[in-house]
Amino acid sequence: MTQSRKTVLITGASSGLGAGMARQFAARGYHLALCARRTERLLELKAELSGAYGVQVEVLALDVNDHEQVFAVFEDFAQRFGHLDRIIVNAGIGEGRRIGSGHFATNKRTAETNFVAALAQCEAAVTIFRRQNSGHLVVISSMSAMRGLPKHLTTYAASKAAVAHLAEGIRAELLHTPIRVSTLYPGYIRTELNAGAKKLPFEIPEELGCQYLVKAIERQPAKACVPGWPWALMGVVMKVLPLRLVARFN
Numbered sequence: 050m051t052q053s054r055k056t057v058l059i060t061g062a063s064s065g066l067g068a069g070m071a072r073q074f075a076a077r078g079y080h081l082a083l084c085a086r087r088t089e090r091l092l093e094l095k096a097e098l099s100g101a102y103g104v105q106v107e108v109l110a111l112d113v114n115d116h117e118q119v120f121a122v123f124e125d126f127a128q129r130f131g132h133l134d135r136i137i138v139n140a141g142i143g144e145g146r147r148i149g150s151g152h153f154a155t156n157k158r159t160a161e162t163n164f165v166a167a168l169a170q171c172e173a174a175v176t177i178f179r180r181q182n183s184g185h186l187v188v189i190s191s192m193s194a195m196r197g198l199p200k201h202l203t204t205y206a207a208s209k210a211a212v213a214h215l216a217e218g219i220r221a222e223l224l225h226t227p228i229r230v231s232t233l234y235p236g237y238i239r240t241e242l243n244a245g246a247k248k249l250p251f252e253i254p255e256e257l258g259c260q261y262l263v264k265a266i267e268r269q270p271a272k273a274c275v276p277g278w279p280w281a282l283m284g285v286v287m288k289v290l291p292l293r294l295v296a297r298f299n
Contacts, residue, residue: 056105060113066189069255078102080104183228220271
């Protein structure tokens with residue numbers, strides 16, 4: 050285990066990639082600021098990680114669609130720890146329906162949670178980092194951001210492309226500062242959130258996926274596909290495929 054006094058804040062930390070990354074960071078000696086809607090899951094995770102690794106774990110309830118609460122929770126964590134080294138904008142949802150099929154409310158919720166709520170998290174994070182004159186902002190996008198996708202993926206892919214462009218714009222703004230900005234594009238990682246889905250191409254289990262994510266984050270890249278193989282190559286292929294082939298994606 051690497052000894053470290055650094056603190057990482059993770060949103061959407063009660064399950065899936067958020068909880069998995071929390072476990073990986075705790076094993077590396079990081080203190081943790083964890084937030085999500087389900088506080089009972091957060092408290093279980095706190096007990097698990099503080100007991101196993103002896104790190105400080107603080108938890109707070111957060112609905113990222115309550116934008117005022119986002120700012121309040123981030124500032125609360127900053128006060129508790131005195132310094133936040135890394136903030137991971139991870140909270141999001143994978144819902145979506147075909148455009149024009151009568152499910153605007155579902156698509157609107159996906160767009161708001163994955164982009165507008167991410168904007169609030171980035172605003173709150175960069176406010177803290179500017180004050181500290183240091184920090185590492187990590188935005189979790191998706192390989193689906195590489196192209197506009199059909200069927201139930203249309204709004205989801207668009208929201209993940211939007212958040213990737215948001216992160217790139219922030220990175221451009223902060224190029225000549227001590228603040229770093231990373232955008233991660235995960236491929237298919239099997240978690241409890243997609244446990245009922247059919248087997249997906251190149252999918253990997255949650256624990257392995259979170260290992261790859263945390264290793265990538267610690268390198269502080271501008272952008273990274275996770276895992277690098279085969280997704281870095283797939284990202285190039287997806288951008289040049291004819292639309293008629295993209296339209297076959299499920």
